[in-house]
Amino acid sequence: MTEAFDAVDIIRTKRDREVLSTDQINWVIDAYTRGVVAEEQMSALAMAIFLNGMNQDEISTWTQAMINSGETMDFSSLSKxxxxxxxxxxxxxxxxxxxAxxxxxxxxxxxxxxxxxxxHTGGTLDKLEAIPGWRANLTNDEILRQLDTVGAVICAAGSGLAPADKKLYALRDITSTVEAIPLIASSIMSKKIAEGTDSLILDVKVGSGAFMKDLEQARELARTxxxxxxxxxxxxxxxxxDMSVPLGRKIGNALEVEESVEVLAGGGPDDVVELTVALAREMLLATGIDTDPSENLENGKAMDSWKELIRAQHGDPDAELPTSKHTETVVAESDGVISELDALKVGVASWKLGAGRARxxxxxxxxxxxxxxxxxxEAVKAGDPILxxxxxxxxRFEKAREALEGGIKISTVAPTRESVLLDRIG
Structure with missing residues (x-):
């Protein structure tokens, strides 16, 4: 088979800060998925994109080409x-x-x-797998059936969605091109659009524990x-x-399920409730429903929905969650107010304790x-427990203590943090 383009020409185009055509992008993504474009060639192209960027048309075309590399889901048969x-x-x-x-x-x-x-970032499937019996892998038919009956499904994405992204994602990781906004945006959006949902609400995190540390960079990613x-x-x-401090008071798989159930029961930490309600409001507005979602947290309807969801995926929502064998407490060294609780350091400490994975x-x-x-x-006295x-x-305690080093600061002045919400782009 004669190929329509040459990978070297496409790399040179982007290296020289020129715009890739729709045909060039469609070919390179397809050829890379087929194995015609070699890993080292796609590495060079990814670095050229990292250094020279892409315009919005290029990014949209690149995203659509990744969607076209695999199957898409179709929810048009649903009545909702x-x-x-x-x-x-x-x-x-x-x-x-x-x-959900x-x-x-x-x-x-x-x-x-x-x-x-x-x-240091947790995975939703790992959290739910802490629930006895719960299963992550569903067929497309099972997903559709559960959406029709329960209304929500949380499960693993099939390998058929945007396979080009899967290949490219692994390559970006080992070529130091992860941070390229065109590649981040197209990676996220290709999978989400391939899912076939009518509307999508994005939660773009900003701060030390987030992928984007800088507010302006995060805005650019969100706009893209x-x-x-x-x-x-x-x-x-x-x-x-905001992701400069951890969200909520529990980090780790079973611990986060516990805190989620507290929220569904009408309680839970203020920041978790605030963000859950804000995102729910946007999701409902996108479907034409204008309401205050906190009502269904307070009246038990959201909890009923949660139990249905867990049971539908063979989990027991009333089962005791796993607990660890050992605990160790980190205490305040002086009186004062917690003025810094670095999300990244706390996240890495949690990972080192066994809540996350390196590979x-x-x-x-x-x-x-x-x-x-x-x-x-919050105020503490010397000797009070912090974590x-x-x-x-x-x-693992020693590794966690090392990871947390310098992540907690106590001072006499309380920091201001009015809301977890920083901006809305739509």
Missing amino acids: PTTDKHSTGGVGDKITLPL PLVASYGVAVPQLSGRGLG MVRIGKAAGTHTVALLT KEDQVQAGAGITIHAHLG TFHTDDEP
Whole structure:
């Protein structure tokens, strides 16, 4: 078969800061998926994109080409509108767990295809697998049936969705091109648009525990993704949210399920409730429902929806969750107010305790993680507990203490943090 283009010419075009044509982009993504474009050639192209960027048309075309590399899901047979949420990941970010059943409790279908954790950011599937019996892998038919009956599904994304992204994602990781906004945006949006949802709400995290540390960079990423979504005909809105400190008071798989259930029971930490309700409101508005979603947290409807969701995937929502064998408490060294609780350092400490994985093949400990007793802005006296470490392996405590070094500051002045919500782009 004679190929329409030469990979070297395409690399040279982007190296020389020129614009790639629609045909060039479609060919290079298809040829890379087929193995015609070699890994080293795609590495060179990814670096050229990292250094020289892409315009919005190029990014949208690149995203569509990745969608076209595999199968897409079709929810048009459902009698309900569909809406989905994607978070760029953070520490203690368990929002999918209370959010999906909350939105489903209003008669909306929520197909939440999720992933596993890597490094300091937790994975939704790892969290739910702490529930005895719960299973992550569903067929497309099972997903459709559950959306029709329960209204929400949280499960693993099939390998057939955007296979070009899967290949390119692994390559970006080993070629130091992960941070390229065109590649981040197209990676996220290709999978989400391939899911076939009518509307998509993005939670773009900003701060030390987030992928984007800088607010302006995060805004650029959010704008880029919103434009891609709209160009593909998907109603898309982005919220920028604070990830300079951990979200909520529990970090780790079973611990985050516990906290999610507290939220569904009408309680839970203020920041987790605020973000869950804000995202639910956007998701419902996108389907034409204008209401205050906190009502269904308070009246028990969201909890009923949660129990249905867990049972539908063979889990026992009333079963006891796993706990770790060992705990260790970190105490305040002086009187004052918690003026810093670095999300990245807390996240890495939780990972070192066994809540996360360094490689995809690693096993996670269901009960490992961190409980926060004194959060940002809260007063402590010397000797008061700030954090509790949880793990099955005592030697991990030392690694967690090292990871946390310098991450907690106590001062006499309370920091101000009015809201977890920073901006809205839509």
